[in-house]
Amino acid sequence: xxxxxxxxxxxxxxxxxxxxxxxxxxxxxxxxxxxxxxxxxxxxxxxxxxxxxxxxxxxxxxxxxxxxxxxxxxxxxxxxxxxxxxxxxxxxxxxxxxxxxxxxxxxxxxxxxxxxxxxxxxxxxxxxxxxxxxxxxxxxxxxxxxxxxxxxxxxxxxxxxxxxxxxxxxxxxxxxxxxxxxxxxxxxxxxxxxxxxxxxxxxxxxxxxxxxxxxxxxxxxxxxxxxxxxxxxxxxxxxxxxxxxxxxxxxxxxxxxxxxxxxxxxxxxxxxxxxxxxxxxxxxxxxxxxxxxxxxxxxxxxxxxxxxxxxxxxxxxxxxxxxxxxxxxxxxxxxxxxxxxxxxxxxxxxxxxxxxxxxxxxxxxxxxxxxxxxxxxxxxxxxxxxxxxxxxxxxxxxxxxxxxxxxxxxxxxxxxxxxxxxxxxxxxxxxxxxxxxxxxxxxxxxxxxxxxxxxxxxxxxxxxxxxxxxxxxxxxxxxxxxxxxxxxxxxxx
Amino acid sequence: xxxxxxxxxxxxxxxxxxxxxxxxxxxxxxxxxxxxxxxxxxxxxxxxxxxxxxxxxxxxxxxxxxxxxxxxxxxxxxxxxxxxxxxxxxxxxxxxxxxxxxxxxxxxxxxxxxxxxxxxxxxxxxxxxxxxxxxxxxxxxxxxxxxxxxxxxxxxxxxxxxxxxxxxxxxxxxxxxxxxxxxxxxxxxxxxxxxxxxxxxxxxxxxxxxxxxxxxxxxxxxxxxxxxxxxxxxxxxxxxxxxxxxxxxxxxxxxxxxxxxxxxxxxxxxxxxxxxxxxxxxxxxxxxxxxxxxxxxxxxxxxxxxxxxxxxxxxxxxxxxxxxxxxxxxxxxxxxxxxxxxxxxxxxxxxxxxxxxxxxxxxxxxxxxxxxxxxxxxxxxxxxxxxxxxxxxxxxxxxxxxxxxxxxxxxxxxxxxxxxxxxxxxxxxxxxxxxxxxxxxxxxxxxxxxxxxxxxxxxxxxxxxxxxxxxxxxxxxxxxxxxxxxxxxxxxxxxxxxxxx
Numbered sequence: 001x002x003x004x005x006x007x008x009x010x011x012x013x014x015x016x017x018x019x020x021x022x023x024x025x026x027x028x029x030x031x032x033x034x035x036x037x038x039x040x041x042x043x044x045x046x047x048x049x050x051x052x053x054x055x056x057x058x059x060x061x062x063x064x065x066x067x068x069x070x071x072x073x074x075x076x077x078x079x080x081x082x083x084x085x086x087x088x089x090x091x092x093x094x095x096x097x098x099x100x101x102x103x104x105x106x107x108x109x110x111x112x113x114x115x116x117x118x119x120x121x122x123x124x125x126x127x128x129x130x131x132x133x134x135x136x137x138x139x140x141x142x143x144x145x146x147x148x149x150x151x152x153x154x155x156x157x158x159x160x161x162x163x164x165x166x167x168x169x170x171x172x173x174x175x176x177x178x179x180x181x182x183x184x185x186x187x188x189x190x191x192x193x194x195x196x197x198x199x200x201x202x203x204x205x206x207x208x209x210x211x212x213x214x215x216x217x218x219x220x221x222x223x224x225x226x227x228x229x230x231x232x233x234x235x236x237x238x239x240x241x242x243x244x245x246x247x248x249x250x251x252x253x254x255x256x257x258x259x260x261x262x263x264x265x266x267x268x269x270x271x272x273x274x275x276x277x278x279x280x281x282x283x284x285x286x287x288x289x290x291x292x293x294x295x296x297x298x299x300x301x302x303x304x305x306x307x308x309x310x311x312x313x314x315x316x317x318x319x320x321x322x323x324x325x326x327x328x329x330x331x332x333x334x335x336x337x338x339x340x341x342x343x344x345x346x347x348x349x350x351x352x353x354x355x356x357x358x359x360x361x362x363x364x365x366x367x368x369x370x371x372x373x374x375x376x377x378x379x380x381x382x383x384x385x386x387x388x389x390x391x392x393x394x395x396x397x398x399x400x401x402x403x404x405x406x407x408x409x410x411x412x413x414x415x416x417x418x419x420x421x422x423x424x425x426x427x428x429x430x431x432x433x434x435x436x437x438x439x440x441x442x443x444x445x446x447x448x449x450x451x452x453x454x455x456x457x458x459x460x461x462x463x464x465x466x467x468x469x470x471x472x473x474x475x476x477x478x479x480x481x482x483x484x485x486x487x488x489x490x491x492x493x
Numbered sequence: 494x495x496x497x498x499x500x501x502x503x504x505x506x507x508x509x510x511x512x513x514x515x516x517x518x519x520x521x522x523x524x525x526x527x528x529x530x531x532x533x534x535x536x537x538x539x540x541x542x543x544x545x546x547x548x549x550x551x552x553x554x555x556x557x558x559x560x561x562x563x564x565x566x567x568x569x570x571x572x573x574x575x576x577x578x579x580x581x582x583x584x585x586x587x588x589x590x591x592x593x594x595x596x597x598x599x600x601x602x603x604x605x606x607x608x609x610x611x612x613x614x615x616x617x618x619x620x621x622x623x624x625x626x627x628x629x630x631x632x633x634x635x636x637x638x639x640x641x642x643x644x645x646x647x648x649x650x651x652x653x654x655x656x657x658x659x660x661x662x663x664x665x666x667x668x669x670x671x672x673x674x675x676x677x678x679x680x681x682x683x684x685x686x687x688x689x690x691x692x693x694x695x696x697x698x699x700x701x702x703x704x705x706x707x708x709x710x711x712x713x714x715x716x717x718x719x720x721x722x723x724x725x726x727x728x729x730x731x732x733x734x735x736x737x738x739x740x741x742x743x744x745x746x747x748x749x750x751x752x753x754x755x756x757x758x759x760x761x762x763x764x765x766x767x768x769x770x771x772x773x774x775x776x777x778x779x780x781x782x783x784x785x786x787x788x789x790x791x792x793x794x795x796x797x798x799x800x801x802x803x804x805x806x807x808x809x810x811x812x813x814x815x816x817x818x819x820x821x822x823x824x825x826x827x828x829x830x831x832x833x834x835x836x837x838x839x840x841x842x843x844x845x846x847x848x849x850x851x852x853x854x855x856x857x858x859x860x861x862x863x864x865x866x867x868x869x870x871x872x873x874x875x876x877x878x879x880x881x882x883x884x885x886x887x888x889x890x891x892x893x894x895x896x897x898x899x900x901x902x903x904x905x906x907x908x909x910x911x912x913x914x915x916x917x918x919x920x921x922x923x924x925x926x927x928x929x930x931x932x933x934x935x936x937x938x939x940x941x942x943x944x945x946x947x948x949x950x951x952x953x954x955x956x957x958x959x960x961x962x963x964x965x966x967x968x969x970x971x972x973x974x975x976x977x978x979x980x981x982x983x984x985x986x987x988x989x990x991x992x993x994x
Contacts, residue, residue: 390668391638392631401560401676408680416676420669427664431657439645439653478561 006048007060007073007129010083011139013040014090015122018115027110031098034114038090041121045080045087052080053483059131059194067131068192074131076490077483081335082258083128085342089250090121096350096459097243103357104155104241113153117247119146124255133181133191136259137174140223144170147252151240162235169232173222180215183208197267209272216263217279223256226320227290230313237309238362242353245305249312250346254338257319261331264323265488274326283324288418290317295425299432304355305362307429308348311388314422315341321415322403329406331485332478336402339477340387340395340470347463348384351377354452354460367433369442374451378437380464385430387467390423394471398478496552499542500567500622503577504556506535507615511608518604525592528607532585535614539574539581546574547985553624563685565631568624570687571989572757575826576750577621579833580743584614586965587738590841593961594734597848605642606732610739612639617743620750626675626685626759629751630667633715636747637663643735644728655727662724663714671712674705678759687754691761702760702770709755710774715748716811717804719781726800733844736796741803741836746829749810753825757990762817771815778812779909781805786916793854795843798920799836802879805913806832812909813894818901819991824893826987827980831886834972835878841966842872845958855924860933862925864955867963869928871970876921878973881914886976 002009017037021030052058052075060073097117105113123143130136148170152163185191187208188199203209218229225233233253237245264273274280291314298310315337322334352362354377359366370378387394400419407415451457470477510531517524545552546569556565569577591610595603616639619632637660645656679685681701682692693702714721728740756762756771765771782805789801809832813825845868846852850861862869878885881892891910898906957963976983 386638389664391634392627393635398560400672404673404676405680408677413677416673417669420673423668424665427661427668431660435653439648472557472559472565475558475561482561 003047003051004060006044006051007058007075008062010041010044010048010087011122011126011129013037013044014118014125018118018122021111021115021118025111027107030111030114031094034097034118035094037118038087038094038121041125042084042087042091045084048075049077049080049084049480051075052077052487053480056487068190068195071135072131072192072194073129074194075129077480077487078262078335078485079128079258081480081484082254082338083125085254085339086121086124086128086251089247089342089346090117092346092459092463093243093247093350096246096353096456099453099455100243100353100357101241105153109153113150113241116146116149119143120150120247120252124251127255128258131193133184133193133196136193137178137181140174140177143252143255144174144223147248150244150248151236153244154239154241156239158235159239162232162239166232166236169222169229173219176215176219176222180212180219183212183215187212193262193267197269200267200272201269209268213263213268213273213279217260220256220260220263224253224260224320225313225316227286227294227313227317230290230294230316233313234306234309237312237349238303238305242349242356245308246346246349246353249308249349250342253312253316254342257316257323257334257338261323261334261488265326265331266490270326270489280324280326283320287317287321287324290314290320291418291422292425295422295429298429299425301429302365303361303363304352304367304433305349307364307433308345308352311426311429312341312345314425315345315388317422318399318403318419321419322406325406325410325412327406327410328482328485328489329402329409331488332481333399333402333406335484335488336474336478336481337399339481340399340467343395343463343467343470344384344387347460347467348381348388350456350460350463351381351384354456355381357452357456358450364432364436366443367436368440370437373442376451376457376461380461382430382434382437383464384467385426385433387471389426389430392471393468395467395474395477397471398474402478402481496542496545496550496569497554497567499538500552500554500569502538503535503542503618503622504567504615506531506538507611507618510535511611511615514611515604515608521596521603524604524607525588528588528611529585531611532581532588532614535618536578536581536585539577539618542569543574543578543982545569546571547982547989549989556628559627563625563627563679565628566624567619567622567628568687569622571986572750572754572826573621573623575830575983575986576746577618579746579830580614580617580621583738583742583833583837583969586968587734587837589961590737590844590965591734593959593965594732594844594848597959597962598732600646600732602646606646609639609643610735613643613739613743615639617747620747623687625687626678626755629754630671630675633671633713633747633751634664634667636715636744637667640735640739640744643739644731646732646735647730652730655730658727659724662721666712666714666721669712670708671714674708674712677705677708687758689758691757691759691764693759694761694764699768699770702765702768703773706760706765706771706774709759710752710777710811713748713751713755715744716752717745717748717781717807718777718811719784719804719808722781722785722804725804726797729796729800733796733840733847736800737837737840737844740800741840742833745803745807746833749807749814749825749829752811753814753822753829753990756814756817757822762819762822765815766817771817774815775812775903775906778808778815779905781808782812782909782913783916786913786920790916790920793856795846795853795855795858795924796840798855799839799843802839802917802920803836805917806836806879809890809894809913812906813897816894816897816901816903816906818897820893820900821897822991823984823987824890824897826990827893827983828887828890830980830983831878831890831973831976834969834976835875835885835887838871838875838966838969838973839879841962841969842868842875845962845966848962849955849958855927857934858924858927859931860928862928863933865957867957867967869925871966872928873925874970874973876925879921880917884974884977886973886980889977889980
């Protein structure tokens with residue numbers, strides 16, 4: 001009985017928890033509520049994915065109003081997999097928040113923090129599951145607004161500017177998206193995604209479709225932080241509280257990438273998007289630029305959080321490169337990297353958060369001698385770095401395997417070289433940290449600071465461990481990525 | 494069944510050793526006891542596998558299902574058996590030597606040193622028994638990373654800069670060339686298994702094969718084919734036991750081992766012969782042999798000279814393997830063994846000289862043979878092996894390689910081998926001559942030069958190095974001679990590689 005309501009429950013649980021937290025108010029109670037809700041979300045997400053893989057598409061009519069009149073939730077292997085990633089990240093990040101946030105956010109604002117986290121989670125899950133273009137926009141705004149608040153809670157005053165920057169860019173993105181779906185609605189008279197997917201190909205090559213595609217692509221690309229629309233991202237990641245950086249890096253951009261894939265492959269359809277249009281070439285060019293330019297910028301960062309942020313922009317390039325190949329192999333690579341990079345970057349941000357707590361900042365200078373003062377954190381961070389490079393035995397290697405073989409199968413042999421060269425840039429920015437952490441003496445007179453508290457260290461270590469595990473045994477993640485790719489490329493019936 | 498258990502044991506032993514060493518850091522004697530025990534157990538395990546593999550068995554072990562398409566797995570085959578035996582056997586001797594060296598020189602961070610050493614041996618065994626290219630690549634990269642802390646052991650700026658070259662070249666080549674080559678192989682052949690006759694045979698044309706060949710030859714940077722050889726002299730900044738076991742044996746042999754393995758089991762020697770796609774490799778290898786020898790000739794620093802000699806000797810293996818005749822493959826496999834025992838002896842001697850006399854330059858070695866006769870006799874035997882003279886192991890392998898070059902009428906290779914023999918004699922014999930026949934130089938100005946060391950022993954009237962070091966180099970020198978007299982077990986494995994039984 002309950003089983004058929006899983007899609008809506010996944011969104012409802014965090015959505016209801018948010019106002020509940022506002023009522024609870026007490027920091028400890030708010031945290032417990034948020035923690036509980038995250039765990040429940042994960043417990044729902046697992047059988048939902050199982051169901052989606054077994055059954056194909058699950059359609060859920062909200063309030064039993066049938067689509068296309070009512071709002072439909074439409075779950076398949078692709079969005080259920082991404083939803084699982086999001087829920088998983090929430091469960092990793094929440095235990096960390098208890099101590100992590102205490103140092104960074106004033107205690108009377110804690111309940112707001114957790115409420116916003118829940119809204120953000122609900123919004124992200126809603127974006128994933130909904131089968132309605134406008135409902136998607138609503139959830140996009142819910143998650144974005146919550147994110148703006150979360151970023152602004154960073155203790156550095158520059159967090160406000162970062163939040164404001166993101167607010168401007170995010171709003172522009174959302175607006176462009178709405179214009180896009182408005183155009184689609186004008187033509188087809190429907191906002192149901194599955195309906196759109198059926199009607200659009202019949203309309204043929206219409207200029208309005210093309211315009212809608214352009215608006216939606218640019219709008220969503222802003223949220224993805226696809227180069228060169230990434231300018232909001234480094235500040236947002238650098239100045240927000242560490243837990244927020246980790247959660248956003250692992251989920252927010254990933255969800256937007258899912259939306260882009262859904263629109264490209266399921267709704268507009270490969271033929272409209274890629275054949276006889278420059279979309280594929282453009283996406284390829286931007287992905288390549290993303291793989292190289294932000295990676296070079298990352299090398300010159302003085303702040304490790306910013307370094308990771310630019311690295312994220314660069315890694316997003318790998319994902320969009322997979323999309324631009326417009327093959328099942330390419331999509332598999334994109335989804336696999338979405339998962340692997342979420343684990344890697346999430347883990348690295350969590351570890352880094354512990355360091356920031358002890359050292360009061362994330363500038364590379366302060367990391368001198370970290371290998372001696374915080375040996376576990378430093379080593380775990382390096383392991384995460386190896387995954388960014390794509391060393392075999394880490395999750396990052398699996399992504400690279402799929403991406404490069406997909407490019408080769410499409411006959412794009414030269415792309416293999418581009419991917420490899422950009423990994424060399426990752427070697428450089430990761431090794432800057434290694435040399436500072438292991439070859440410099442800890443600054444004079446600094447008291448010997450131990451590792452971060454266990455509640456902060458363990459979630460980070462767990463993610464890094466997962467990142468190694470899924471690098472050595474990717475049979476599950478690999479087959480899920482393949483199933484998700486096939487679901488995206490399929491006709492959604 | 495028992496074979497796969499043995500493989501699991503071979504991989505697990507150094508790992509267990511690594512953990513125990515890191516736990517016993519407080520008590521150096523216990524720690525070194527653990528290292529030695531681990532090394533002995535490991536060697537016994539590898540040796541126990543020899544009989545089966547030489548008789549034709551190919552035990553397998555599935556490690557992890559890494560990807561839905563390809564898994565990590567181990568397979569024992571003759572070439573891997575050979576490399577596994579060399580790496581684990583010399584680890585015992587080198588551990589004894591390390592104990593003397595690290596204590597004699599009062600090195601810091603000894604626990605980290607022994608931990609990483611065990612890690613490097615773990616990676617070497619993984620490479621030796623890798624059942625497919627993916628597994629080999631995994632352990633290959635692991636080896637680069639685990640040896641990095643050994644290269645940077647002293648933590649100085651010089652060490653840091655050298656380690657940058659080390660990591661940059663090894664990781665750069667392996668990611669940009671080797672990984673690309675491996676993935677292309679996967680896409681083209683649909684498998685990464687090692688098979689007799691090669692998996693690319695009949696799948697790719699001549700040009701494609703040549704491109705893949707280049708990706709593999711330069712991608713396996715550990716084989717130090719020019720122009721990607723710079724990491725090896727850079728690695729000499731590490732303590733000498735590292736240079737001896739890792740940068741004369743385990744790491745570099747992992748490189749040439751991979752090259753032979755790729756040629757025999759991925760490309761297939763016959764396939765390459767038919768396509769002619771590997772014809773250019775002997776030229777590059779030949780160039781490397783001669784050029785590195787010339788650099789060695791001019792190097793005054795002893796370890797640098799030995800490093801360039803290694804670069805040159807590694808290309809012997811590459812050259813032999815790419816001559817593609819069965820007899821040349823035998824020569825390549827033999828040379829892996831012969832060079833290992835010879836070069837480790839040379840490095841051991843260099844380390845003994847440094848520990849006892851604090852001398853690092855060739856020009857300082859006048860008359861040192863009288864004070865350190867054991868060391869310099871061992872050095873002389875090692876040198877004979879490098880030149881390829883009897884009664885040293887190097888003669889045997891050079892014999893095979895030279896016969897292969899003649900029988901395939903590859904006159905360039907013949908010329909290179911002759912020239913290199915002369916060059917080797919040119920940079921090794923003067924050292925031996927200096928050590929035994931020249932009067933020692935007055936000591937005073939050397940003491941000034943090395944005043945910063947802060948060691949209390951007086952270098953002027955030093956004797957031999959600490960006994961564990963002397964013991965180690967005596968054993969390897971004896972092995973060098975022994976391998977000349979009795980090389981049947983090695984030859985048996987080498988034949989199996991070349992002929993497929």
